[in-house]
Amino acid sequence: MNFKSPQTPLSYAQLLEANNVMQNNGDETYWLCLTRTVQGSKLFPVSAYILFSYLNAFYRYPSLLRKIEERMTAEELGDRARNMGMKIQSLHMGWCLPAFYLLGRECLLSYGLIRPQDAAEDIVYVLDFWKRFQLARHRNDGHLTNREFGHRSQIAPHRLLEVFAADMFECSPGDPLHEAAHGFMAATSQYCFLSACESRLNLHNTGPFRLDDTRQLLIRDFMDLGECSLPWLDGVAAGIPYNNLTVTMATKDCHFDIVDDWGSFESKPEFVPEMMTGIGLYTSDPLSDGYIPVGMGSAEELTSTFVDLGNLIKDATNKLWMRMAGWSRDQLLDAGAFTYFAVIKDLAHIAGVFEVEDWLEIDPRAERFRSLLNDEYADSFLGELVGSITLPTQQRSTFTMMQHSDRPSGTITPLPYSILAGEDYVPSVGGTLPGGTYLDPKVDCYQTTRGKMTLAEYNAAARDNRPDICSPEYRYLCDTWVKYNAHTDLANDLYKIDQRRSRTMKGRGTGAQLVGGQ
Amino acid sequence: MRLYTDIDYFYRAPVFPLVEAVNGLVRDLVRAKLEESGGDWSSFALGASETLVTKADIDALEGKILATGYRFSFSSNASARDRPEIYKSTEAADNYGGAAFAHPDAPTGPPDEGGRELRGCGDNVVRRNGNIVGIARYVRTSEQVIDYMRNGVPAGTIAVIDDSGGTLTAPIIEQFTAVICAGGTVRSHLGILTREFGIPCLMNAKLSGVQDGDRVEVEVSAPAKTAEAYQTGQEMKANIWRLPQ
Numbered sequence: 169m170n171f172k173s174p175q176t177p178l179s180y181a182q183l184l185e186a187n188n189v190m191q192n193n194g195d196e197t198y199w200l201c202l203t204r205t206v207q208g209s210k211l212f213p214v215s216a217y218i219l220f221s222y223l224n225a226f227y228r229y230p231s232l233l234r235k236i237e238e239r240m241t242a243e244e245l246g247d248r249a250r251n252m253g254m255k256i257q258s259l260h261m262g263w264c265l266p267a268f269y270l271l272g273r274e275c276l277l278s279y280g281l282i283r284p285q286d287a288a289e290d291i292v293y294v295l296d297f298w299k300r301f302q303l304a305r306h307r308n309d310g311h312l313t314n315r316e317f318g319h320r321s322q323i324a325p326h327r328l329l330e331v332f333a334a335d336m337f338e339c340s341p342g343d344p345l346h347e348a349a350h351g352f353m354a355a356t357s358q359y360c361f362l363s364a365c366e367s368r369l370n371l372h373n374t375g376p377f378r379l380d381d382t383r384q385l386l387i388r389d390f391m392d393l394g395e396c397s398l399p400w401l402d403g404v405a406a407g408i409p410y411n412n413l414t415v416t417m418a419t420k421d422c423h424f425d426i427v428d429d430w431g432s433f434e435s436k437p438e439f440v441p442e443m444m445t446g447i448g449l450y451t452s453d454p455l456s457d458g459y460i461p462v463g464m465g466s467a468e469e470l471t472s473t474f475v476d477l478g479n480l481i482k483d484a485t486n487k488l489w490m491r492m493a494g495w496s497r498d499q500l501l502d503a504g505a506f507t508y509f510a511v512i513k514d515l516a517h518i519a520g521v522f523e524v525e526d527w528l529e530i531d532p533r534a535e536r537f538r539s540l541l542n543d544e545y546a547d548s549f550l551g552e553l554v555g556s557i558t559l560p561t562q563q564r565s566t567f568t569m570m571q572h573s574d575r576p577s578g579t580i581t582p583l584p585y586s587i588l589a590g591e592d593y594v595p596s597v598g599g600t601l602p603g604g605t606y607l608d609p610k611v612d613c614y615q616t617t618r619g620k621m622t623l624a625e626y627n628a629a630a631r632d633n634r635p636d637i638c639s640p641e642y643r644y645l646c647d648t649w650v651k652y653n654a655h656t657d658l659a660n661d662l663y664k665i666d667q668r669r670s671r672t673m674k675g676r677g678t679g680a681q682l683v684g685g686q
Numbered sequence: 687m688r689l690y691t692d693i694d695y696f697y698r699a700p701v702f703p704l705v706e707a708v709n710g711l712v713r714d715l716v717r718a719k720l721e722e723s724g725g726d727w728s729s730f731a732l733g734a735s736e737t738l739v740t741k742a743d744i745d746a747l748e749g750k751i752l753a754t755g756y757r758f759s760f761s762s763n764a765s766a767r768d769r770p771e772i773y774k775s776t777e778a779a780d781n782y783g784g785a786a787f788a789h790p791d792a793p794t795g796p797p798d799e800g801g802r803e804l805r806g807c808g809d810n811v812v813r814r815n816g817n818i819v820g821i822a823r824y825v826r827t828s829e830q831v832i833d834y835m836r837n838g839v840p841a842g843t844i845a846v847i848d849d850s851g852g853t854l855t856a857p858i859i860e861q862f863t864a865v866i867c868a869g870g871t872v873r874s875h876l877g878i879l880t881r882e883f884g885i886p887c888l889m890n891a892k893l894s895g896v897q898d899g900d901r902v903e904v905e906v907s908a909p910a911k912t913a914e915a916y917q918t919g920q921e922m923k924a925n926i927w928r929l930p931q
Contacts, residue, residue: 438910439881545705548702551702
């Protein structure tokens with residue numbers, strides 16, 4: 169092959185970094201799929217919509233992320249993500265963003281439509297965006313992913329955890345609060361699997377955090393509950409007054425030894441609701457300026473809040489299920505594909521640049537493949553792509569021993585360094601193309617913490633809003649700084665931000681005294 | 687005309703013949719369009735190929751497969767409902783689906799002294815203090831779920847499901863006494879949901895000879911299957927017995 173003289177604006181370091189992200193994400197994809205899935209659904213054509221979403225992600229993520237970043241950097245988005253329970257968590261950002269995008273590329277490689285080096289500049293940009301977001305979101309635990317942290321996720325800063333811990337209400341098996349909280353979480357988990365079209369993208373766990381030697385805290389998020397940017401919730405979820413709910417849950421004698429990049433947990437011994445000893449409830453979104461307590465005035469109020477919300481959720485579940493049971497396969501396919509593809513849409517909501525045509529349309533370049541994705545082919549192709557890693561493009565030198573499988577294969581095809589020696593490549597997929605969907609159009613109504621809004625109102629409010637904690641004064645005051653400056657007025661003011669809505673800690677500040685008679 | 691990826695030093699064929707066949711057809715199509723475009727990859731990839739390889743071209747590939755007499759298996763009921771002409775018949779699928787509950791590897795045995803017949807096993811989601819006894823009822827379609835929504839799930843129902851997802855039974859799951867699922871793992875959605883609801887559950891069940899309405903005992907007192915066990919292939923089984931009726 170005759171290479172031209174090198175013209176790429178990409179550097180060796182950029183390619184090395186991108187390939188490192190690809191390899192890590194690919195190894196983790198295999199482990200997660202091996203140990204957590206084998207999924208079947210009588211309702212949704214799951215494998216088909218997953219593949220469809222991957223293709224849409226490959227064609228659209230680069231330009232949509234660039235559009236978001238014109239308004240807000242990945243690092244700032246990551247900083248904001250630490251202070252709210254939206255769909256920008258380990259599952260959505262840590263794993264889905266790179267995995268969906270890169271697996272879409274693998275599909276097209278399998279079809280022979282692209283070469284490993286094509287879209288190289290997109291790939292480097294998307295993975296760099298991802299890395300900057302991840303490092304910012306994970307800055308408290310200093311890791312890039314939960315995988316890198318040994319499957320643990322300690323995102324929240326001390327000042328927030330202190331409020332969560334202090335405001336929780338104690339509960340024990342058999343008491344009304346325990347029963348109501350357990351019932352709410354079960355019903356809401358069920359609703360989230362349904363509203364996310366048989367995926368786990370609407371529920372998530374973060375932690376664990378140490379409360380004492382026998383108790384741990386898990387932060388459990390239930391997201392996109394109300395009328396939001398998932399159009400199938402229009403009407404059926406009109407009665408749900410919160411779009412995102414965060415449950416703070418304390419457990420005793422239960423060690424969460426795995427909280428992975430899918431937001432799933434494992435524990436020793438196996439968690440059962442009887443282990444729950446404390447509970448709290450909050451809501452948040454891009455307009456809330458942190459977490460807002462929900463029903464947290466007293467244990468009795470929280471109990472009735474859980475019961476009332478649980479009943480609303482069950483009613484919405486039944487209505488949504490009836491809607492979905494009547495859908496055509498194309499509608500089921502589109503809804504599932506949007507659930508996956510738009511898993512990172514909350515980045516656009518935070519930046520105030522969400523547009524329906526960006527996130528709720530199938531790009532015509534992906535739409536081409538709709539008819540190919542019958543159930544059997546999709547199940548088999550996806551099984552080879554992420555389960556057995558046996559597509560020809562995924563096979564590597566016979567000396568290779570893949571992590572977890574020891575097979576000579578790799579989930580994601582690396583970028584070839586030959587482009588630095590002048591091998592030609594196409595830099596980008598370009599912008600989005602006008603697409604379409606078989607679903608009903610999105611109603612212009614979005615549930616926020618400031619009430620229901622039109623999209624224009626929501627975007628404008630998001631653009632105008634900067635959480636106090638992200639202001640230049642406070643943004644870079646991390647736990648390391650607090651450790652040595654807790655006695656200062658600035659630290660007290662910092663802590664008072666998260667304490668503003670606290671029942672037990674409002675106005676307390678750090679409570680720190682100078683030690684050693686200083 | 688060769689595709690860039692046609693020469694593959696480390697090539698190994700995919701596992702599924704259908705994947706090999708379909709991807710081969712797509713690659714043949716791409717090859718033809720590359721030739722039509724003049725064969726310049728730099729302008730073809732993510733450029734000319736986006737307009738030359740059309741939706742109609744790809745739609746036509748399905749016809750080539752169907753012309754061989756091949757019909758696809760379906761997983762979503764909506765797939766066979768909307769396009770019965772491309773899927774194996776519902777009747778054939780029922781027979782096949784029935785086989786999911788007549789698993790060749792299901793452990794079976796003669797009645798013990800108490801009359802319990804071993805009829806299968808599965809992966810326990812959460813270890814319970816004791817086993818659970820109830821009436822096996824198969825739940826496999828939306829129509830059945832609607833019927834249960836209208837009339838209620840009979841008390842003591844142990845739902846036997848071949849869908850490891852968490853959506854088919856969403857409106858009625860809370861009413862099950864226990865669940866036996868013929869697919870998935872303990873981390874599948876149905877496994878997660880039964881854990882949340884506190885419903886005893888076996889996933890990845892291999893079952894044989896249990897009829898709708900049979901009284902069964904499920905060994906949910908067995909240890910819960912761990913991630914390590916899945917990864918290392920370690921057997922951790924909980925039994926399913928049919929009881930004297």
